[in-house]
Amino acid sequence: MTPQGTATLALGDKNYSLPVFEGSEGEKAIDISTLRKQSGAVTLDYGYQNTGSCASTITYLDGEKGILRYRGYPVEELAAKSRFVEVAYLLINGKMPDAQEREEWSLLLNRHSMFHEDMRHFFYRFPDRAHPMAILSAMVVSLSAFYPELSQHRGDEGEEAINIAATRLLSKLRTIAAFSYKKSIGEPFVYPRHDLSYCANFLNMMFYSPVHPYEIDPVVVQALSVLLILHADHEQNCSTAAVRLVGSARVNLYAAVAAGICALWGPLHGGANQMAIEMLEEMMARGITPRQRIEQIKNSKGKDLLYGFGHRVYKHYDPRATVIKETCYRVLKALNIQDPLMDIALEMEDLALRDEFFISRNLYPNIDFYSGIILRAMGIPKNMFTVMFALGRLPGWIAHWKEAHEDPRFKLQRPRQVYVGPTLRHLEPGQCTTEPSHMPLARSR
Ligand code: CMC
16 A cells, blocks of 8 residues: 555644555545654554554445445345355455356365364363353364464465365354254254255254254245355454454464454344344343333443444444345245244334434444344244354454455554553552562562
């Protein structure tokens, strides 16, 4: 990137000149990386609300206009016309696969779908009530022990080794997710089948049982593919930023993705889908009306949230929420399901969108408000909702990890801070239990 201009910062009686870069969609960024060297000052930005940590070619997002594009393609178009595995290929490789690449990609995904048999025993050691996200993150980091080719990323592994690790992870995450569900309900594991597509295979591993054979419904397969596409990337969100940050210490791909899974688990991020459904279920069980619930949230002074609403970057609408809501209607109709939670959700949305509290704070439904209704219709239990988000987000995490490692400017990510603690002070006699004579004196170097 070459600078397109300069910005001048006045600090005290001095002016500092900083380069300005422009992205391909016209976004401007002031490069402050030399500011401390020039002036001694750092920038302060709680929650990185206005800080770009990298330049990226993967996803373009305009929160004001509600635009989301993967490698230039609108997400709505990809959701309508492509399949999740193609989108995964697009994100990781930068282009849509041609017919031959699609074929090879599917073969590779099938070839790597099983994991080392010894890893199967890990599942039996988790307590029955273990959250599947805990199992998922632990299993993903464990992959680095069984497939150590990329155990320390030195930067010289070669493209093929990285591609194999990426494919392996994409394929195995689906198997791990389904196995953790089977473990939680005490049913035997169902192994992946080579004759099934990515999404159909996942559904089969989740729901087939020798006692109740499972018929794979193309409507459900298609809806799952759409859901995973909508989750596939979201530029520098919390979990992707975690993958990049942890990856910047040059840990292997599996460890960096495990960090992403842990970040995603949080209720303000991917965990919101489970929270949203639990809220709707609780309302139904306790007879709380949408109006009462909205008032509770408004009166809670920020302690109680309407999960599935609000977003750091989308301030008018989340384009993913629009597609997910349409998909929700389609799936419920095709499967002939009348879900009372859908009615409650619709009423909540309607009330919130007309309420000054939500309007003034630009709070709109995000992807997590309706995704849970589709997942319920598919038979996915609610503690697996965030696992489904992780399955979808994986290609994005891999693409960002890969892009970062290919970037010569990828430095160890190490933010600065503004220290506001006590200034220098010394221990008083009697403050510590150790006698001063026993303590080695710190020598200045
Ligand atoms: N319900 C009620 N109030 C809210 C909500 C909500 N969902 N979201 C934000 N607010 C209020 C917040 O309390 C604050 O009020 P005030 O100005 O009176 O202090 C104001 O709106 C601004 O909120 P903020 O927390 O400063 O905004 P943010 O940009 O830091 O937060 C967010 C973004 C997603 C963390 C937040 O909107 C939220 O907690 N939403 C609920 C959780 C959720 O649905 N997360 C999933 C996000 S989409 C999936 C993903 O990509 O991760």
